[in-house]
Amino acid sequence: MTQEAKKEKKFTMTLPADELMACGHLACQGCGATLAMRYMLKALGQKTVLCIPACCWAVIDGPYPYSSMDVPVYHCAFETAASTATGVKAGLEMTGDAETTVVAWGGDGGTFDIGIQALSGAAERNEDIIYVCYDNEAYMNTGIQRSSATPYGAWTTTTPVKHFKNRPKKDIVAIMAAHRIPYLATASVAYPEDFVKKMNKAKGIRGTRFFHVYAPCPTGWKSRPEDTIKLARMAVQNGYFPLIEIENGEKTTVNMLIKQRKPVDEYLRLQGRFRHLQPEQVAAIQAEIETRWERLLKAAA
Amino acid sequence: MRPKKAPKIVFKSPDDMPTMICSVGHQTHNLTGAWRNIRPEVDRAKCLKCGMCWKFCPEPAIEVIDEWPVVDYDYCKGCGICAVECPSKCIVMVEERR
Numbered sequence: 208m209t210q211e212a213k214k215e216k217k218f219t220m221t222l223p224a225d226e227l228m229a230c231g232h233l234a235c236q237g238c239g240a241t242l243a244m245r246y247m248l249k250a251l252g253q254k255t256v257l258c259i260p261a262c263c264w265a266v267i268d269g270p271y272p273y274s275s276m277d278v279p280v281y282h283c284a285f286e287t288a289a290s291t292a293t294g295v296k297a298g299l300e301m302t303g304d305a306e307t308t309v310v311a312w313g314g315d316g317g318t319f320d321i322g323i324q325a326l327s328g329a330a331e332r333n334e335d336i337i338y339v340c341y342d343n344e345a346y347m348n349t350g351i352q353r354s355s356a357t358p359y360g361a362w363t364t365t366t367p368v369k370h371f372k373n374r375p376k377k378d379i380v381a382i383m384a385a386h387r388i389p390y391l392a393t394a395s396v397a398y399p400e401d402f403v404k405k406m407n408k409a410k411g412i413r414g415t416r417f418f419h420v421y422a423p424c425p426t427g428w429k430s431r432p433e434d435t436i437k438l439a440r441m442a443v444q445n446g447y448f449p450l451i452e453i454e455n456g457e458k459t460t461v462n463m464l465i466k467q468r469k470p471v472d473e474y475l476r477l478q479g480r481f482r483h484l485q486p487e488q489v490a491a492i493q494a495e496i497e498t499r500w501e502r503l504l505k506a507a508a
Numbered sequence: 509m510r511p512k513k514a515p516k517i518v519f520k521s522p523d524d525m526p527t528m529i530c531s532v533g534h535q536t537h538n539l540t541g542a543w544r545n546i547r548p549e550v551d552r553a554k555c556l557k558c559g560m561c562w563k564f565c566p567e568p569a570i571e572v573i574d575e576w577p578v579v580d581y582d583y584c585k586g587c588g589i590c591a592v593e594c595p596s597k598c599i600v601m602v603e604e605r606r
Contacts, residue, residue: 210553218575219559230567230583231538237587241566268535272517272526275535399563425587433588436564 221400223249232275234267237432239422239439241267242396243341244276244312250406251337253278255308256295260288260322262314263348263424264341286321288313289329292336308337308410315342315356319377330386330415337409337416340379343424351427359495360488362480363427371483375495380419380453387456389414394450395421397439401450401462421448429479441474446496449503459507471496513537513582536583540567544586546601548579554598561590561599 227248234241255278269275283291292311318340345363346352353363355377366372383391390412394402409416425432442448450462471493475481514534519525562570569584570577591599
């Protein structure tokens with residue numbers, strides 16, 4: 208391409224251009240959670256209210272009186288993300304505002320462990336909220352403690368190398384699917400177009416909508432900050448984190464059907480938290496991925 | 509659009525504080541560029557304008573000015589995602605000089 212033609216060429220933007228998340232936030236270098244927030248706000252737009260429990264984002268947002276978002280943010284207690292969002296939605300409806308989207312935005316600790324009863328209650332009542340769980344697989348904000356989202360074999364400060372986590376990750380997608388909510392999806396920060404598409408779809412649906420977003424954390428995973436997107440992409444391509452949608456707890460769609468799944472070994476080797484794993488433990492992780500995929504394909508068929 | 513480099517807010521007395529808990533300013537006074545050890549530099553000769561750097565910047569510190577990606581060094585934390593994701597490798601990370 209000549210220089211002249213290049214000057215004329217438009218910059219390719221595959222996502223909405225609006226930037227509702229401002230610079231100057233307090234996230235670590237290469238944070239996956241900020242990317243998840245950025246894509247979500249791009250999809251939902253200005254008419255959004257966020258309810259954020261204690262999680263990384265409670266800090267990233269900035270201290271009072273600042274905020275790094277162009278939308279209203281409500282900081283709530285750790286276990287109450289879903290119930291706070293329920294209350295905010297009820298309040299908005301009382302004032303006659305039916306179009307504002309209320310989003311509860313929790314980390315994996317506030318969703319898998321501490322917030323699960325509020326989330327389960329809201330899902331059972333089918334409240335008109337979007338619940339987004341950005342999953343960085345431990346309590347990263349308080350200093351990398353084990354959560355029930357931590358995968359098998361991972362190091363954290365409470366599961367040191369000698370006693371690494373010996374239990375598999377909790378299957379939150381199956382738990383939420385069992386609530387028969389109208390819409391449930393998984394997304395990854397490495398596939399923002401897919402994330403924005405799902406978010407736009409969820410915006411048009413009434414009822415509880417749940418998102419499980421995979422957001423790598425370089426600090427807690429002991430990986431290099433520049434590998435954030437690479438890790439998220441690898442997790443999808445080796446079948447560790449499948450991109451799926453489940454409607455009404457029944458209709459399962461696999462968005463990215465990967466026929467030739469890459470070995471999980473390469474993904475594990477990029478992260479310091481899996482450095483101690485022996486080949487037989489890696490093989491066990493690989494075997495679990497295969498079983499999960501078989502189960503998923505059976506559900507989607 | 510967001511205000512560029514919003515000022516820092518100082519409350520001189522408790523009466524200055526708003527009675528309702530709401531954010532009254534942007535976090536943009538916090539110039540996170542000081543965290544950086546390595547800085548990304550865009551080589552326009554090799555740039556394909558594919559939008560990958562803009563898409564994957566977690567700050568977001570990459571702005572689009574006159575259809576070119578421009579790094580805002582006031583906020584870029586130097587994570588290097590743009591350099592890894594750039595398909596034509598037109599972004600290189602060079603050591604920060606101070």
